[in-house]
Amino acid sequence: MSLTLLLNYFNSFSEFQTTNPDSPISKETYEDYVNTGNNVDKLIVQEGARILRTFTHVENVSFNIEWNGIHHSTEVNRADHNEFLGFRIEHTSNEDNS
Template structure:
């Protein structure tokens, strides 16, 4: 795994609750989050994070969708060599939700290249955050485009 990705993962939304990650080949990043606080606490008994903090990410539908949609696209923007980002919320051995963000498909859907968006010139905010993350309808539309699996 590239050090730059490992370092960047620390800044993702819900980063403390990442269960694992791996790079498949050179272009596909797979990230797995916990979906149950009890499993997180079992694996990290000394952690000071509370169930309330955990629930802010994983038991509030809008926040969960922002995490899945926003962070997968943000990783594609940040690392132009990634072609795909999969984020999985996993409860023990059962996948609860999985999104699969393909650069090719998303660039086509957006009508621009994700990797061209920048914090410096504000295009990341104006063309993605304000349009797709701030607007619940657009966020839901994008979520439906990338979600692969959803089990309750």
């Protein structure tokens, strides 16, 4: 059985705040993160890799991101990701810098 994790990102800080009223994340912190570099690529690459490394039972990560009025939707597949990297992401760790 193949497990797919679907990630839907908030369109704005106010949408995030409405859904997470007790979050300690400030508007400045939120906007600093999403406005640095190519935010859509950053979310897909970093979060896709982090999820596939951490949750070994997840085979696919699907993203829905609405940013600056443009809808982005893509899927990261474990097998394709590992083939592209040339190694298995689940065998890496932040703790030993592998």
